Amino acid sequence: MSDTKAFARAAAKELANTQLRANLYRATHTIRAKRAAAVSELPDWEELREAGRAIKQHVLEHLDRYLLEFEQALTAAGGHVHWARDAAEANAIVARVVKAARADEAVKVKSLTTDEIGLNEALEAAGIHALETDFAELILQLDGDTPSHILVPAIHRNRTEIRDLFRRTIAGPELGDDPRELAAAARRYLRERFLRAKVGISGANFGIAETGTIVVVESEGNGRMCTTLPHILISVLGIEKLLPRFEDLGVFLQLLPRSSTGERMNPYTSLWTGVTPGDGPKELHVVLLDNGRTRVLSDAKGRQALACIRCSACLNVCPVYERAGGHAYESVYPGPIGAILTPQLADLAGGTASLPYASSLCGACYDVCPVKIRIPEVLLHLRGRVVAEKIGRADPERAGLETLAAIFADRNRYERAQRLGRVLRRSRIRAAAARLPGPLRDWMQARDLPDVPPQSFRDWWRSEKQ
Amino acid sequence: MRIALFVTCFNDTLFPETGKAVVRLLEGLGHEVGFPEEQTCCGQLHFNTGYRRDAARLARRFVSVFDGCDTIVCPSASCVGMVRDYYPELGVEPPAVFELSELLVDRLGVDEVGAVYPHRVAYHPTCHSLRGVRVGNRPLRLLRAVAGLELVELAGSDECCGFGGTFAVKNEATSAAILEDKCRAIRACGAEVVCALDNSCLMHIGGGLSRAGDPLRTVHLAEILAAR
Numbered sequence: 001m002s003d004t005k006a007f008a009r010a011a012a013k014e015l016a017n018t019q020l021r022a023n024l025y026r027a028t029h030t031i032r033a034k035r036a037a038a039v040s041e042l043p044d045w046e047e048l049r050e051a052g053r054a055i056k057q058h059v060l061e062h063l064d065r066y067l068l069e070f071e072q073a074l075t076a077a078g079g080h081v082h083w084a085r086d087a088a089e090a091n092a093i094v095a096r097v098v099k100a101a102r103a104d105e106a107v108k109v110k111s112l113t114t115d116e117i118g119l120n121e122a123l124e125a126a127g128i129h130a131l132e133t134d135f136a137e138l139i140l141q142l143d144g145d146t147p148s149h150i151l152v153p154a155i156h157r158n159r160t161e162i163r164d165l166f167r168r169t170i171a172g173p174e175l176g177d178d179p180r181e182l183a184a185a186a187r188r189y190l191r192e193r194f195l196r197a198k199v200g201i202s203g204a205n206f207g208i209a210e211t212g213t214i215v216v217v218e219s220e221g222n223g224r225m226c227t228t229l230p231h232i233l234i235s236v237l238g239i240e241k242l243l244p245r246f247e248d249l250g251v252f253l254q255l256l257p258r259s260s261t262g263e264r265m266n267p268y269t270s271l272w273t274g275v276t277p278g279d280g281p282k283e284l285h286v287v288l289l290d291n292g293r294t295r296v297l298s299d300a301k302g303r304q305a306l307a308c309i310r311c312s313a314c315l316n317v318c319p320v321y322e323r324a325g326g327h328a329y330e331s332v333y334p335g336p337i338g339a340i341l342t343p344q345l346a347d348l349a350g351g352t353a354s355l356p357y358a359s360s361l362c363g364a365c366y367d368v369c370p371v372k373i374r375i376p377e378v379l380l381h382l383r384g385r386v387v388a389e390k391i392g393r394a395d396p397e398r399a400g401l402e403t404l405a406a407i408f409a410d411r412n413r414y415e416r417a418q419r420l421g422r423v424l425r426r427s428r429i430r431a432a433a434a435r436l437p438g439p440l441r442d443w444m445q446a447r448d449l450p451d452v453p454p455q456s457f458r459d460w461w462r463s464e465k466q
Numbered sequence: 467m468r469i470a471l472f473v474t475c476f477n478d479t480l481f482p483e484t485g486k487a488v489v490r491l492l493e494g495l496g497h498e499v500g501f502p503e504e505q506t507c508c509g510q511l512h513f514n515t516g517y518r519r520d521a522a523r524l525a526r527r528f529v530s531v532f533d534g535c536d537t538i539v540c541p542s543a544s545c546v547g548m549v550r551d552y553y554p555e556l557g558v559e560p561p562a563v564f565e566l567s568e569l570l571v572d573r574l575g576v577d578e579v580g581a582v583y584p585h586r587v588a589y590h591p592t593c594h595s596l597r598g599v600r601v602g603n604r605p606l607r608l609l610r611a612v613a614g615l616e617l618v619e620l621a622g623s624d625e626c627c628g629f630g631g632t633f634a635v636k637n638e639a640t641s642a643a644i645l646e647d648k649c650r651a652i653r654a655c656g657a658e659v660v661c662a663l664d665n666s667c668l669m670h671i672g673g674g675l676s677r678a679g680d681p682l683r684t685v686h687l688a689e690i691l692a693a694r
Contacts, residue, residue, distance in 0.1 A: 008637045008639065015643050319628060320637070356516075357636050359630065359633065360630025360641070361514065362593035362626035363593055363596075363597035364625075380552070384516045384517075401517050402517075407506075408507040408509075409523060411503070414507075418479050443634065446641075446645060447670060453481075458478055460485075461489075
């Protein structure tokens with residue numbers, strides 16, 4: 001069953017949270033300005049964007065070849081490659097590797113891909129605790145909460161909430177709400193766990209087909225810890241994360257930090273190629289995840305969503321995200337990119353059919369996208385798919401729009417409808433209609449409706465010109 | 467020059483003054499304006515809501531109605547964007563449609579149209595004019611040349627007003643929240659009049675201002691340029 005109103009319902013609930021609105025406004029506007037400043041420093045930004053787009057498009061068009069090249073290079077470098085068709089397969093592979101190491105705990109680098117497949121929950125069910133080590137992810141995990149932003153997952157929480165949570169869970173009652181103090185508390189808690197963990201789990205920002213290298217870009221150093229300290233490292237990659245050559249990183253390591261945090265360069269970039277004796281993990285497992293991606297690839301218009309490098313610039317400029325927040329999207333991928341990626345990965349199932357409509361089509365997302373994903377165009381494409389595949393013949397919206405199309409298809413019908421509109425304007429029917437559930441009532445919630453003028457333009461034209 | 471007016475179904479029915487202003491303005495500049503009376507809707511509403519079959523039919527109809535018109539002007543950026551950018555996606559070759567400010571500045575080569583409008587005006591670049599059709603500073607050039615007009619800066623003017631066509635009703639609460647912030651910015655800028663290239667966005671903004679009891683008016687660019 002598809003639900004085209006899921007987002008509207010969830011958003012209405014989130015909008016009532018004034019604290020969330022204030023946090024989001026502050027955070028999105030701050031990052032937005034930082035990004036704009038960082039981008040304006042580069043005279044060749046548009047060329048970089050174009051290069052990023054072209055490389056990603058090329059990868060998506062030749063993914064079969066690059067995946068095999070990646071597997072070959074990684075295997076030659078001493079890594080193990082696993083292929084996972086869906087979330088269940090991927091989770092089972094990870095659990096098997098952790099259990100083979102006789103571990104019941106793993107430290108994790110923040111990863112959307114593992115959130116997408118519900119890895120933590122699956123591991124928990126298998127008796128393995130996966131500890132999130134990114135500061136914000138740790139906060140959410142300690143509180144049983146979920147991320148609401150790709151890059152700033154706890155954007156909806158403020159520091160007094162965090163202090164109270166830490167007091168309850170990992171620190172004593174004397175903890176203050178100074179950000180440094182909060183960070184120190186998390187660091188003390190995590191350090192010990194980094195040192196004792198046998199298994200580290202990561203996602204990846206990029207995988208290099210040519211060399212089998214995996215790249216993680218981060219700010220806190222927890223990723224560096226997770227990928228170097230434990231003896232066993234498991235990295236889960238969506239199959240679309242590949243770049244052909246090592247030198248392609250030159251483009252993406254410029255595009256990503258400036259677009260995401262508004263920094264020229266992110267603090268930590270970790271690259272590892274298989275295993276190196278005496279240094280880092282002794283065993284490397286890489287899980288290549290499909291989970292709907294090959295189906296998305298088969299859609300010539302929609303597939304550009306797979307070019308996303310998860311920078312979250314589109315979230316930070318989106319008027320809808322800024323008000324509704326990430327939870328309203330009910331997906332690991334919120335904001336404009338989520339509105340085109342989630343429904344495609346889920347094949348428009350359930351509430352994901354509402355996401356292509358969760359946009360005013362303002363186009364700000366496209367302008368900031370570092371790989372030039374034409375998000376508005378894909379939103380429109382997916383709306384077309386929703387109507388073609390999900391909206392039933394008996395749906396009142398379909399009935400209304402098809403009637404309207406029939407009116408527009410014939411000038412006489414159109415002019416009769418205009419005259420009817422003018423009659424209704426004076427009648428009590430309009431007042432009544434505004435009380436019935438429907439578009440008019442929805443409009444009137446926050447806005448007045450202008451009067452229908454007594455004379456249409458075409459009537460004036462006829463009286464004037466003939 | 468002979469110019470065909472595509473007034474849009476929305477302006478035809480709800481904002482006839484805008485269409486009249488375009489006619490007066492262009493005739494005043496010495497051009498001949500035609501109005502193909504068979505015209506109805508470009509199909510944008512259906513296309514944007516996902517009803518592509520209906521949109522394609524309306525697109526084909528539009529092209530046949532305007533067949534033979536070399537220059538078409540349209541006082542709505544979103545409708546221009548529909549024809550220009552999305553007709554090809556429906557398999558329809560788009561005719562040459564110009565948004566009003568594009569026509570004036572690029573095709574007719576005028577910034578100064580002889581208008582007089584002694585008011586404080588804020589210009590809200592609608593998303594479809596700014597990031598769709600990309601009219602750039604053309605409307606501002608036209609407004610700056612209007613006698614008596616004081617252009618006031620609108621903070622965050624490049625941010626969406628929250629209209630978005632059917633978005634305004636499908637996601638009413640979110641749309642209203644975006645509108646609330648836009649209205650606050652408009653109120654703070656000290657303008658008497660908010661001007662834009664799309665009456666749809668202006669109806670939404672005006673509806674919000676009117677609901678809040680604000681006396682600010684919303685006026686389409688064409689009506690300012692036609693004021694004498």
